[in-house]
Amino acid sequence: MFKKFDVPEPIHSHEYEKIRSTIISRQYQSKQPIDYENNIFIHFTFCSSMRQFPKEFHNLWQKYFNSSPITDIQPILGTRNVQNLQQELVRNH
Known part of the structure; x- marks a missing residue:
């Protein structure tokens, strides 16, 4: 801070x-207002095996949707951490 x-x-x-x-x-x-008409939010649980997922997702998005009407929509990927035992114990304490 x-x-x-x-x-x-x-x-x-x-x-x-x-x-x-x-x-x-x-x-x-x-904050800039979010244009929900042209953005789609995709949330996934992050773990080390998913490190390359955002890059791969955007590559697949371009490959399969590049020439379709959905190409105007911007995918925005968001992550959250995998809940582990320590986080669960802290949250439930």
């Missing part, structure tokens, strides 16, 4: 108020 707001580390107590006000008053860029 400090790098995001260009705040030097370590922070000293006499600089706290100045840094706090800088972070709070910083202008945020608004």
